Amino acid sequence: MTTTTLDNAFLYNAFIIGARNVISEKNSLNKINVFPVPDGDTGTNLASLMNSIIEKSMLKDTSLETMETIVDAAIEGARGNSGIIFASYINGFYEALKNDDLTIDEYIEMVTNAADQAYLSINKPVEGTMITLMRAWATALNSLKDAGHSVLEMFSKAFDVLQVELKKTTEMLAVLKQNKVVDAGAKGFVHFIEGFIKSLKGEKVSMDFQDVPEITEHLHIDHLDESQYRYCTEALLSSIDLDHKAIKAHLETLGDSLVVAGNKRRLRVHIHTDKPDQVFTYLASHGSILEQKVDDMIRQFEMVNHQKYKIALVTDSIADLPQSLVDQYQIHQFALGLMINGTTYYDKLTITAESFYGLMDTLDVYPTSSQPNQRTLENFFSQLTTYYDKVIVLSVSSKMSGTYQAFVDSANKFKSKDKKIAVIDTIQNSGAQGLLVLKAAQAIKAGMEFDDIVTYIEKLKKETKILVSVKTLKYMVRSGRVGKTTGIIGKIVNLKPVISIDDQGEGIIFDKGLSIKTSNKKIFKHIKGILEFNEIDDYAIVHANAGDRVTSYEKIYTDLIGKPPTYIMNISPIVAMNAGIGTVAIAYIKGKSKLVDQSIH
Incomplete structure (x- = not known):
């Protein structure tokens, strides 16, 4: 026929x-x-x-x-x-x-x-x-x-x-x-x-x-298989003559649920793995990675089946917060892009801090950060709003990145009378942003109302600060954060600046030292000055492979503040790109006034 x-x-x-x-x-x-x-x-x-x-x-x-x-x-x-x-x-x-x-x-x-x-x-x-x-x-x-x-x-x-x-x-x-x-x-x-x-x-x-009913009881899944890989990892690969069989043969050693689709010009790869960084390192050696996606399947599973809270908390990967706390509070962390040798990698996922530190001094073309892919971000919000009616997003400072505006633009497409989404410009980054995310998570756990949490974080961000001791200016010069002239002068005089963020979210030179010892003393003096009038609610020490400097900071500030840091961790590759290896920073949130306490007594 x-x-x-x-x-x-x-x-x-x-x-x-x-x-x-x-x-x-x-x-x-x-x-x-x-x-x-x-x-x-x-x-x-x-x-x-x-x-x-x-x-x-x-x-x-x-x-x-x-x-x-x-x-x-x-x-x-x-x-x-x-x-x-x-x-x-x-x-x-x-x-x-x-x-x-x-x-x-x-x-x-x-x-x-x-x-x-x-x-x-x-x-x-x-x-x-x-x-x-x-x-x-x-x-x-x-x-x-x-x-x-x-x-x-x-x-x-x-x-x-x-x-x-x-x-x-x-x-x-x-x-x-x-x-x-x-x-x-x-x-x-x-x-x-x-x-x-x-x-x-x-x-x-x-x-x-279509309007669909809430998940019914029989669709509740109690647990994931213990052998379940964590990350659903995908890439769109482009080249002249891609070899499907060879690529499949190698990738099957890194995970399961492997699917390789396409033709010799373009391949779409899907794999469940615990090593997305190794997957992308391999694929980058075979062609140009045009797109990539890494989904945290544990977080997705919890979102569908085991929500701890009715409010979803979202941040970007510049917020330095240990994975253990991210998991404890079911925080959704959106990974930003880092352009290395023409390929975009996902911060903390397809490029880890440890592997990035090893590359920093070998690259002819210094890495740059890239804006979130709008389609990926919209897919992210689409899934979130399928399972949550309320979403709070804490973004890196809008003065430092276009991430905040990208969050706002995507979130606006999913707001409705039934879906509340608040995007907060934290005017912070790194450990300071991480501490604010932690405070928001704790507020959600405590049962605070959506609007009250937004007001709370908006107020708290003004009491938050990060002080960064940079070991060398060369990384800031290479990343464009400071001019070459400043970098040369700084090198000649051995300038060791203390970097911070002002009230508008702009990066500033907070103070200057002619040695690491001097810059450390200036940070110590600042923290001691804060403690004369206020308590320090929470603080964190973040660093870029800073070694003994971290050990020293932990001891000094535990003694000074009277309690250990809330956490210590390596900073994200994007932050390290600007701050450089050897950097150490202390971020804190100012607590209640000691003067008020004295007047009460």
Whole structure:
């Protein structure tokens, strides 16, 4: 049976309508996401891919040209396990395309090849998931092609078969059966085919998200498997001749849930790992990393299944706060970008402080920080607002970075009468910002109301300060924080400045010393002066591989303040890029006035 309906214009329209249909089901797909990880983001990930198809694909002169724009958009927009498998499916469909006006036999050949490509993209395919439905669609069409049906009748009957196969997924995987749900990725594929058929009927699909019920009791997952890797790691890799097999063979030694989809020009990689830095170091040696994503699956799991609090607390990676405290208070930390040798790395995730310190003195082109990717940030807020009605964001000083404005712009797209989001400019960075985040976390734990927390942090940030003793000016010169002339003069006179932040959030030279010993004394004098009139509520010592200086600071300030620091840690790579190796800093939050205490007594 032949037809002229499956032409260039139809293919383009069908993909757009199919994409819209999946997006309209984003929230419902997130709600039933329990496999391979119950992190509640399958709908968000598929929506990212589908949005990319809608926004970036184009109707060209031929089906081949049109499908090339669709597959490139799919690979670029693919996120998560399901999204990347779907992108591989679309790539397989494209690779089997031969003519502009498709016969049914040719279409079946294309969807069969698409399903095969989806299987090949996965390191360890699991039945009862999206790939099962992809193959079922091709099989159903093949069984009906000689029955004399019209194209619409044939597609509709095959879709009936697909819906039956979807229901079967509940029995195919133990976790689906336990939670009485179908596979979220498989359901997403069914919604895509449903949209495909709607396009045949001339119907349109609204992308308004449906109201969906809260997570029901049977979807509650008690715990993650102890062998579960922490980070869902993804990259979009570009080169001239990418070797799928070699890349897959190496990456499978670093984690599981490995999916590699695409072609020789572009690859989208997905892997669950505890070593995202090693994944990106390897990929960077094979091509240009155009995009990357690292999701903390433990935090996502907690967000969906084990929320400690009803308010989500968010900060960026410049806030230096130990991972143990980030985990204790379920803080969502958004990693910023660091450009090294033409590749963007994620602060603290795909480039760690320890590995970055080893690079700092060897790079011909000094690293720079980069602004958050807007699509990634919007995906981040999209998922947060799926599970939280209230979100508080504490950003690095807006005078030092565009991060604050990026947070504001993305958050505004998700605010509503039911969703409250506050973005606070902390006018701080590093340990000072970290202490404010900790205070916000403790306020949330104590049950303080949303608006009261915002007011509390706005007031507290004015009582917060960081004093940084820089060992050498050369890193500040290289990063552009101080001029070369200043750097040369400083080197000649052995200038050892104390760096701080003013009341507007601008970096300043707080004081000057001609030696490390002198700058240490100036910081000590300042802290001692504060203690004459106020208590110090919390303080932290942060550093960049400062060694003995850290030990000395800990002893001195424990004795002076009367208690040990709240925490001690290495600063983030982005902060280290400006401050340099050997830097040590003390951040503090001023406490209650001693004068008030004396007047009471």
